[in-house]
Amino acid sequence: MMAKNSHNDIDNPPSFVVEMRGIVKRFPGVLANDHVDFRLHRGEIHALLGENGAGKSTLMNVLAGLYRQEVGTVLVNGQLVNFSSPGDAIQAGIGMVHQHFMLVPSQSVTENILLGLDKPRFRMELAKYDSVIAELGERFGLRVDPRAKIWQLSVGEQQRVEIIKMLYRGAEVLIMDEPTAVLAPQEIEVLFNTLHSMIANGKSIIFISHKLQEVMAIADRVTVLQRGKTTAEGLEIENITRRELAHLMVGRDVVFRVDKKPSEPGNVVLDVQNVVAENDKGLTAIQNLSLQVRAGEIFGLAGVAGNGQRELAQVITGLRKVNQGRVLLNNKVISNRSARFSIQRGLAYVPEDRTHVGTSPNLSMTDNVIMKNYRQPPIARGWAIDMTTATTFAKDLKQDYDIAIPNVDTPVRLLSGGNLQRVILAREISGAPTLMVAVQPTRGLDVGAIESVHRLLLSQREAGTAILLISEDLEELLALSDCIAVIYEGQIMGEVMDENIDIIGLMMTGMDLEEIQAGGSAKNV
Amino acid sequence: MSEMDTPNNSTSSEEIPPSEPIIRSFPYRLRIEPRMEEPARWYPFLLFLGALVLALVIGGFLLVLAGGDPLRSYAHIARASFGNIGVISDTIVKATPIIFTGLACSIAFRMHLWNIGAEGQFIMGAFGAGAVVLIPLLPEGTPVWIFIPVMAVAGIVAGAFWGFIPGFLKARLKVNEIITTLMMNYIAIAWINFFIFAVWSEGGFQMTTKFPDNAWLPRLLDYANRIPVFRGLTTHLGFLIGVLAAFVLWYIIFRSRWGYEIRLIGDNPRAAQYAGINIQRNTILVMMVSGALAGLGGMSEVAGVVHRLQTSPIAAGYGFTGIIVAWLAKLNPFGVVLVSILFGALILAGREIQPSGLPKMIQGIILVCLIASDFFIRYRIRFVRLGEEI
Numbered sequence: 001m002m003a004k005n006s007h008n009d010i011d012n013p014p015s016f017v018v019e020m021r022g023i024v025k026r027f028p029g030v031l032a033n034d035h036v037d038f039r040l041h042r043g044e045i046h047a048l049l050g051e052n053g054a055g056k057s058t059l060m061n062v063l064a065g066l067y068r069q070e071v072g073t074v075l076v077n078g079q080l081v082n083f084s085s086p087g088d089a090i091q092a093g094i095g096m097v098h099q100h101f102m103l104v105p106s107q108s109v110t111e112n113i114l115l116g117l118d119k120p121r122f123r124m125e126l127a128k129y130d131s132v133i134a135e136l137g138e139r140f141g142l143r144v145d146p147r148a149k150i151w152q153l154s155v156g157e158q159q160r161v162e163i164i165k166m167l168y169r170g171a172e173v174l175i176m177d178e179p180t181a182v183l184a185p186q187e188i189e190v191l192f193n194t195l196h197s198m199i200a201n202g203k204s205i206i207f208i209s210h211k212l213q214e215v216m217a218i219a220d221r222v223t224v225l226q227r228g229k230t231t232a233e234g235l236e237i238e239n240i241t242r243r244e245l246a247h248l249m250v251g252r253d254v255v256f257r258v259d260k261k262p263s264e265p266g267n268v269v270l271d272v273q274n275v276v277a278e279n280d281k282g283l284t285a286i287q288n289l290s291l292q293v294r295a296g297e298i299f300g301l302a303g304v305a306g307n308g309q310r311e312l313a314q315v316i317t318g319l320r321k322v323n324q325g326r327v328l329l330n331n332k333v334i335s336n337r338s339a340r341f342s343i344q345r346g347l348a349y350v351p352e353d354r355t356h357v358g359t360s361p362n363l364s365m366t367d368n369v370i371m372k373n374y375r376q377p378p379i380a381r382g383w384a385i386d387m388t389t390a391t392t393f394a395k396d397l398k399q400d401y402d403i404a405i406p407n408v409d410t411p412v413r414l415l416s417g418g419n420l421q422r423v424i425l426a427r428e429i430s431g432a433p434t435l436m437v438a439v440q441p442t443r444g445l446d447v448g449a450i451e452s453v454h455r456l457l458l459s460q461r462e463a464g465t466a467i468l469l470i471s472e473d474l475e476e477l478l479a480l481s482d483c484i485a486v487i488y489e490g491q492i493m494g495e496v497m498d499e500n501i502d503i504i505g506l507m508m509t510g511m512d513l514e515e516i517q518a519g520g521s522a523k524n525v
Numbered sequence: 526m527s528e529m530d531t532p533n534n535s536t537s538s539e540e541i542p543p544s545e546p547i548i549r550s551f552p553y554r555l556r557i558e559p560r561m562e563e564p565a566r567w568y569p570f571l572l573f574l575g576a577l578v579l580a581l582v583i584g585g586f587l588l589v590l591a592g593g594d595p596l597r598s599y600a601h602i603a604r605a606s607f608g609n610i611g612v613i614s615d616t617i618v619k620a621t622p623i624i625f626t627g628l629a630c631s632i633a634f635r636m637h638l639w640n641i642g643a644e645g646q647f648i649m650g651a652f653g654a655g656a657v658v659l660i661p662l663l664p665e666g667t668p669v670w671i672f673i674p675v676m677a678v679a680g681i682v683a684g685a686f687w688g689f690i691p692g693f694l695k696a697r698l699k700v701n702e703i704i705t706t707l708m709m710n711y712i713a714i715a716w717i718n719f720f721i722f723a724v725w726s727e728g729g730f731q732m733t734t735k736f737p738d739n740a741w742l743p744r745l746l747d748y749a750n751r752i753p754v755f756r757g758l759t760t761h762l763g764f765l766i767g768v769l770a771a772f773v774l775w776y777i778i779f780r781s782r783w784g785y786e787i788r789l790i791g792d793n794p795r796a797a798q799y800a801g802i803n804i805q806r807n808t809i810l811v812m813m814v815s816g817a818l819a820g821l822g823g824m825s826e827v828a829g830v831v832h833r834l835q836t837s838p839i840a841a842g843y844g845f846t847g848i849i850v851a852w853l854a855k856l857n858p859f860g861v862v863l864v865s866i867l868f869g870a871l872i873l874a875g876r877e878i879q880p881s882g883l884p885k886m887i888q889g890i891i892l893v894c895l896i897a898s899d900f901f902i903r904y905r906i907r908f909v910r911l912g913e914e915i
Contacts, residue, residue: 319798351799357793358796360788361792363788367788371789371796380782384776385780385782
């Protein structure tokens with residue numbers, strides 16, 4: 001680890017375009033940036049590496065004027081700056097290209113770029129600006145037709161529009177927030193060429209990423225964040241190995257342990273066989289993925305967000321079709337059937353999004369807990385619902401799971417995250433499932449709530465339920481799982497039974513297990 | 526901005542520097558905040574009454590400005606709509622079609638299906654019921670107890686069909702139901718006009734022949750021989766059917782599996798999908814039930830009041846009023862019945878004091894106040910002393 005706060009140079013060399021010192025930014029319940037330092041040289045590509053939630057985006061949002069730091073200073077070209085809006089930041093030459101583009105689909109490229117600017121004032125004079133923008137794009141190798149409408153463009157082209165937008169506004173420093181996440185491999189290559197040509201034109205680039213191989217390929221230097229703290233600042237890429245970077249990114253001691261009995265895995269309950277599936281955009285999200293989960297075990301699936309976890313959970317729970325392969329639950333095919341089909345065969349699902357998928361905010365707690373069993377007696381009485389039974393059922397769950405809610409008629413939107421998650425778990429567990437798919441079950445919860453969720457999952461495991469735990473929180477996975485697999489770009493990189501966090505970290509960044517083991521024996525790091 | 530140079534003021538927020546100027550004329554400020562707890566049960570009722578009173582006070586000022594006496598005017602309005610059993614009956618007759626269209630809208634809106642085609646479905650229901658008489662589907666002299674149910678079924682089927690089309694388009698092709706239902710209103714009007722003006726026109730007049738007595742819904746005045754009080758009362762069986770429909774609808778929405786699905790889809794379609802509910806199927810079904818209710822309303826109006834097919838009293842905008850009624854009733858079926866009666870009274874009163882020209886405006890003020898009062902269900906307003914934040 002690098003020692004921080006050791007530098008104390010008042011008159012910094014002019015080669016720093018951006019210097020951030022001791023940035024602290026707090027969100028309710030989280031310290032997103034804890035005295036973070038970051039320095040950007042002129043004319044370099046500087047990667048900002050870290051897991052989800054490490055504080056990369058927060059730090060860059062501070063630099064781009066979207067957030068304001070609580071403590072710490074930002075210097076641009078040696079001048080102390082104090083941005084109160086993204087407009088201020090762009091004035092100082094700092095532009096950010098966000099992961100989600102902010103473009104108007106029905107308008108042309110030129111119109112999007114001019115949007116919000118003072119000039120042109122009234123008459124658009126599009127023909128004139130079209131040529132200005134075409135010229136600007138040509139200079140930086142960003143080929144895009146200025147007259148095309150945004151909806152006609154591919155994602156890669158839209159990204160180019162966003163970049164031109166920033167260049168047109170005079171950005172000297174470009175912050176790219178996970179620019180490759182939305183791109184196809186060929187487009188990534190084009191992007192990298194663009195980045196190089198921008199450097200050649202004197203710009204400086206901050207490249208936010210959690211993909212090691214990309215960072216190794218494109219960056220000159222790298223700063224690594226872990227849980228809001230800098231673990232390495234401005235390391236030269238040439239002097240560091242991928243393994244060391246992985247360690248800087250995820251390596252840590254496991255803080256808390258959960259008491260759990262040794263597992264007694266039973267029969268295979270969930271059998272995912274060579275599944276291929278697409279995401280919402282029609283791109284392949286899961287590639288030939290297979291895994292098995294047995295009764296009475298917690299199978300942890302680690303991975304950085306956006307590597308197919310969401311799609312996999314949806315495939316298993318019947319909410320997404322598979323293109324190839326199949327999913328078996330207790331030896332019955334459940335893929336490409338329906339959500340209802342799987343539910344009736346003992347599948348419980350704790351979705352990632354508690355408020356938008358897992359519950360219905362304006363309905364009462366009673367209505368929310370009968371979501372899965374309202375079709376069966378005793379809740380169902382013919383085509384009617386027995387409200388007395390349903391209310392008793394809800395009251396029992398409220399008692400058993402210690403849900404803090406005034407009464408069971410209260411709409412669940414008034415509940416805290418932890419209580420809401422208990423409502424979901426109570427509902428899912430009360431169905432005595434044979435398989436439970438839990439995605440990020442503790443995200444955003446406080447420590448007490450996390451502990452209670454963990455206890456519930458473990459007691460389900462002891463009751464013989466097969467549990468697929470999909471999480472980005474390595475600590476949680478290590479504490480709970482009997483076996484951890486890592487997913488990367490829709491493929492399983494490998495499964496480990498022990499708790500070698502470095503190997504998991506490497507797999508999370510795209511090395512598969514065999515590669516690691518071969519490399520590990522060849523050269524010791 | 527000033528905290529940049531002082532790194533030690535990280536946690537404590539109590540010690541706010543007295544930078545604000547102390548001289549202020551009013552030491553309090555209004556704060557609007559979302560309600561974090563459920564309001565008590567009586568609260569919405571009180572709010573409803575409060576809004577009504579406020580609207581009447583505002584309307585009173587207008588009446589004074591127009592040179593009228595507000596108290597006397599209001600007394601007159603009250604007498605005109607609830608003053609004696611005769612006008613109460615008239616109010617109910619006016620309320621009956623609105624009950625049906627209000628119920629039709631309420632079930633569709635409950636699932637967040639914006640059916641603004643209750644008007645067209647109402648008209649088609651009237652057409653269906655009229656067709657039974659005018660084709661004629663049943664021989665002359667068929668007893669009432671056969672005639673009326675057949676007309677009701679025809680009205681329901683025609684309305685449901687008119688709801689099915691946009692429902693199907695929405696479910697299968699994702700066509701916006703607001704546009705289709707709105708457009709189908711105009712088709713329905715053109716359709717019924719064609720039959721009234723051409724096919725079933727009575728001697729070239731823009732109406733059909735009067736229905737025979739056995740195609741009339743029973744009215745209170747029919748029993749005036751035995752119960753003299755009922756003399757002259759035109760309240761017909763349709764009102765009873767409407768109230769009954771409200772009970773059934775309440776039971777379906779709040780006590781049946783299907784109603785549960787509707788509520789779940791309406792509140793959070795993604796959760797409904799997650800619970801394994803077929804949204805497409807329910808979209809079609811709900812649009813059909815909504816259309817059927819409006820269609821039944823159309824049947825009730827022709828068989829109970831108009832007794833013939835004629836454009837102006839049938840296509841009188843009941844479907845559009847139903848939209849407002851459904852919202853004011855917060856989509857509750859019983860609320861629909863109550864609000865419809867209020868609307869019936871307003872329509873009647875409006876006609877009564879027409880010369881003063883103000884009743885339409887007062888109607889509008891009442892509506893705006895009732896709709897705006899909804900704000901206080903979701904938010905509350907607090908006075909906050911300046912400086913005492915949060």
